[in-house]
Amino acid sequence: MAALQVLVIGAGSIGRRHAENLASLGAEVTLISWRGYSAQLLATRLAAGDVQGVVIATATQIRLELIAACGASNVPFYVEKPLAFQRDELALIAAAAAPVAQRSLIGFMMRYHPAFCHLASSDLSAIYRFGFEIGHDVTQWRQNRKFSESYAAKPTGGGVLLDLCHELDMAACLFPNLALAGVDSLGHAGYPGVDMSSQIRLTSGAATGDVAMDYLAPVSTRRIALRGTDMLYDFDLITGRYAVTGQGAQVLDFPFARNDMFLAAMADFLALAQGHAPSAVEHLPRFDLALPSCALIAKAWEARRFIGTIAKDIP
Numbered sequence: 001m002a003a004l005q006v007l008v009i010g011a012g013s014i015g016r017r018h019a020e021n022l023a024s025l026g027a028e029v030t031l032i033s034w035r036g037y038s039a040q041l042l043a044t045r046l047a048a049g050d051v052q053g054v055v056i057a058t059a060t061q062i063r064l065e066l067i068a069a070c071g072a073s074n075v076p077f078y079v080e081k082p083l084a085f086q087r088d089e090l091a092l093i094a095a096a097a098a099p100v101a102q103r104s105l106i107g108f109m110m111r112y113h114p115a116f117c118h119l120a121s122s123d124l125s126a127i128y129r130f131g132f133e134i135g136h137d138v139t140q141w142r143q144n145r146k147f148s149e150s151y152a153a154k155p156t157g158g159g160v161l162l163d164l165c166h167e168l169d170m171a172a173c174l175f176p177n178l179a180l181a182g183v184d185s186l187g188h189a190g191y192p193g194v195d196m197s198s199q200i201r202l203t204s205g206a207a208t209g210d211v212a213m214d215y216l217a218p219v220s221t222r223r224i225a226l227r228g229t230d231m232l233y234d235f236d237l238i239t240g241r242y243a244v245t246g247q248g249a250q251v252l253d254f255p256f257a258r259n260d261m262f263l264a265a266m267a268d269f270l271a272l273a274q275g276h277a278p279s280a281v282e283h284l285p286r287f288d289l290a291l292p293s294c295a296l297i298a299k300a301w302e303a304r305r306f307i308g309t310i311a312k313d314i315p
Contacts, residue, residue: 003028004270005050009042009066010034010057014080018055021259021266027053034058039065046073053077053273060085060157068096076103078269079287081169082162083294085301090294097287103272104287105265106294110166111173111283112261114254115235115242119174119224120282126228130175130209132167133225135217138196138314146315147215148191155193161185161200161301164213168200168300169293170224171211173283175204178296185304186214188314196310200300216312 004027008019011033019031045051046069056066056079063079070077077097083106084090097104110116138147138160152158161168161183172178181203185195197214226233231246242252265285268278278284 004052004273006030006053006055006270006273007032007042007045007051008055008057009037010055010080012057015055015057017259017262018057018078018266021263022055022270025263025267025270027270034062039069042066043069043073046070046075051075053269055269056080059151059154060162064089064093064096067093070104071096071099074099076100076269076273078105078107078266080107081294082165082297082301083291084298085157085162087295087298087302090291090298094291101288102286103275105269105272106285106287106290107265108166108169108285108290108293109261109265110170111285112264112281113237114256115224115237115252116170116173117282118242118252118254119226119233119235124174124226124228125206126230127175127226128207128229129227130171130207131223131225132171132209132211133213133221133223134164134167135212135214135222136220137218138215139312148315153191153194155191158191159185159193159195159198159301159304160213160215161195161198161304162297165297167213167222168211168297169290171202171209172293172296175202175207175209176292178202178204180296180299180303181208183300183303183305185306187306187309188312189309190314195304195306196312196314198300198304215314216310 006022006027006029008015008031019029022029054070054077152163181201184199186197188196200211202209222237224235234243244250271278
């Protein structure tokens with residue numbers, strides 16, 4: 001059987017990672033930079049019939065035209081998160097993607113994290129409060145790159161809420177039909193309109209909670225805290241300590257390598273693109289199934305209320 005031909009658009013670190021993982025899974029990969037490329041060139045390439053899948057790893061604000069080209073050519077795609085930061089744009093993307101929505105994926109790779117999978121398969125009906133937290137020092141942005149040169153430094157499509165939205169997606173998966181109660185953000189004088197810290201308040205009817213993310217923490221943090229009438233969950237995804245106390249207290253062990261999540265997502269994308277069954281992962285981030293998370297992310301971004309600024313030197 002011939003290898004699936006996959007085009008990866010976006011040659012940054014995440015695009016290169018996807019290309020390497022796809023190749024390791026047996027796909028024939030072409031990696032191109034968005035610079036000098038266009039939706040028209042993509043449409044021409046897709047019309048030629050020599051591409052069976054597209055990975056979109058570009059800046060958020062230029063994804064609509066690429067997704068529209070895939071939808072028009074009936075070619076499935078994998079698109080990085082966040083899908084959109086405005087609900088009007090999200091509606092246009094959803095409509096354009098409709099022909100291939102059930103064969104495409106959104107890059108919510110944390111759904112493949114074994115700790116999240118454990119929670120997703122657990123009975124959380126007794127949970128009355130939840131908290132998701134992620135933070136890291138933005139001055140240590142990326143290897144050999146400054147924050148000011150990144151997509152996240154732009155007022156349109158940038159900021160911590162969009163960049164670190166995996167936590168908001170996980171909350172939406174574990175607690176369906178979340179309602180947004182408010183978003184408080186801190187900005188920076190050097191980056192108008194860019195949130196450096198955001199706290200999102202949420203309710204689900206039976207539980208309340210928040211999702212907090214920031215670019216300020218001197219030490220990287222990533223935690224999930226769930227409080228229930230029968231169990232308390234305290235998961236530290238940085239140190240790998242996963243404690244459950246209450247009825248049947250235990251400390252869990254979830255050994256894994258970070259790239260395992262990316263590999264699993266790409267394997268599911270290849271399966272869907274070829275019409276095969278994907279893995280049995282809870283909350284498969286299939287395009288049509290992941291739209292509620294995308295809607296919550298866009299709504300939260302639009303609802304940001306800047307309550308102050310931080311003085312940290314951010315080059």
